[in-house]
Amino acid sequence: MNPILTVARKEWTDAFRDRRALWALFIGSLFGPFMIGFMFSQIASQQKGAQEIKVPVVGREYAPVLVKWLTQQSGVEIVDGPADPESAVRDRKADFVLVIDKEFAENFRDSRPAHVDVVSDVTSQSTRSKVSRLNSLLNAFSSETGSLRLMARGVSPVVVNVLKIEQIEVATAQQRAAMIFNFIPMFLVLALFTGGMAIASDSTAGERERGSLEPLLIIPIPRWRLVAGKWLAASGAALLSMGLTLTVTLIVLSRLALEELGIRNHVGLSQILLILAAVVPMGLVSPALQMFVSCFAKTFKEAQNYLGMLVLLPTLPGVITVMYPLTNRPWMHPIPVLGQYAMVTEILGGKVPSPLALIAATFVAVLIAGGLLILATRLFSSEKIIFGR
Template identity: 35%
Template sequence: MKPKFLVVFLKEFKETLRDKRSLLLLALFALMYPVMLGYMLNQQIERATRPEREGMELAVIGAAQAPNLMAQFKQKNITVQQIEPMDEDAIGELLRSRRAVAVLRIGDKFTENYQAMRPAQVELWFDSAIDNGPRQRDIDLVLREYNADIAGARLLAHGVSPVVMSPVKVQRYDTGSTAARSAGLIGAILGFLFFPAFICGLSAAVDSTAGERERRSLEVLMAQPVRPSELIIGKWLTSGLLAVIGITLELALAHAILSWLPLEEIGMVWRVTSFDLAMVCLASVPLSMLAASVHIALAMNAKSFKEAQSMASIVVLLPMIPGVVVSMMELKTAMWMYAVPMLSNQTLLREIAKGGDMGVAPFVLTFFSSLVPALAGVAFASWRLRSERYVLAV
């Protein structure tokens, strides 16, 4: 003979599968965040690799006066387009049309000032409203190198070593791993992957409690030979299972997208293995069950179905607060973070993405930090269901 809570669970789960609204929420939130994450990273990769694919085109006015500078541009794979002199309005129109990354205007007295060892002025025109930052920096780098080469040659001509202009030589060494930098860059985005735990089972939790009470079908269930705790556990498992399915699908899809994208193009890497992902999904099961127990407890304490929906919708935002506070305060990862529901899951995935040695303690703390309050929520809902005033809504 099946346990009574299992009978309730199977009954509720079959009814939920017939509810298009619950299935739509599950599919929407399981797909939305991974697709958004993949789209944003893909756009960033596109912008970073665009100069290599399309090249850079620099419009130059008076290019004949600085042949060495033009040759230096060509060595850096910057295409030089010689154009006729034009006024400021025409230059602005040329930049807005995106036919050139920037416009370099060399004055008529450039050669004269250069030979006289006076500052030879050039004008670099660009449109900061257009996303050409990396390409503009490449042009600035060529101009600085050209300026340094000329200064060094002039110092040598006067018998002075160019080394005197660099009294301190700084060598930089970055000890941070690519995985650690990647986790830091996309850590904030990864935190949102656990948000659907509080969404996917929301409709089923509210409808099977406050909704059934309003439709008077809860009285029929209470008349059956089943204890209130068994009723609540069956409904809790139904709502929690939907959240578990949603989170698992979402994490798996996000993992597939991050593994497929060429993140190395933007100096990032995703080294989370399938085993790591499975452990994260397992540690996230209590979070889904906590979300289900919170929704059920709130719905059991609400006076109507609409009130239950409103309260549950507001509470959905609360689990995001610890993660936002930690990111704003720029706190370092500490063991206490694994004892805070939702924050523990976010921290766990971020630290795994860094590729460090985690140990068992973070997984255990993450698991039980959500499981204990989840059981407390179920106990409260079971106690609430024993009240005749609640069941009869008086």
């Protein structure tokens, strides 16, 4: 058997017997998808609560103006209220009830405060956002009508507005949801870093620490083959972890009602293949980088510390793009990590990255991985690295 495969197989066998590392890898791969699922469902539930409310009204015949105004607001549906509003709310048969006073019309006509009751239960968490929507609608009706009345009397309605409060929420729900898509490439790249970490450090710094490197290097095999075998094993584990993350993410996405958030789920088989084409090259780079860095560490622990810092690297562009949504530009594509972010967000948004971008990204990744492996091979041949303790 080819020595590269022999080495790779040994490193896999060795790594997969380390139960703790295996569990860490498994849980690490699932963390991202579940975060994404959680964030989506948060937005979805907020969205739902605010958008659609059914308002049970008792005495709608007394206030046709108010009822008509309410029906004109988006997402509001007026239904007939229960006979006994208070017990209906107390028994949770209704979330809340709007009760209009019999003398509403009369008071309204004479510009006296017209009475309405909002019957609600403050201990009911789930209805709170709906009640507050209703209250703000009633306030809006009140101030609109008040302004009209002042104008009719020749007074500028501005005088009663002491404060002018405006809530500026720039992100629509759709934008916020789309932003979560930006996390997907981050978690995929993160999985590539965490997945190969154990093998990359154990097969280099760990091998040195145990003193198993010296006898291994006496076997007449070109050093680059040893390095390549170790890299192959680490890369395989990294890609496995990424594949797990991607699979679970896709399952989570398919379970979510993205359409309700105004997002179309574009992911089909061709998108999955495109995502893989965009991300897999990075799986060649990350273990090579980790092995190169681990060569400088004297112990497995020391290597893990370095690699822990290295893991922050792929989250950096992720954090930046989440806070300052970068517009994807062609120059980003070949840059490792950044390119994966750009291409995956494009693919999830329903676009197809140009074949040139994919080829360039792959080319650059192979180049960097190859360069790092050559450097790692040099280090493996250095007397200081082999015997330095």
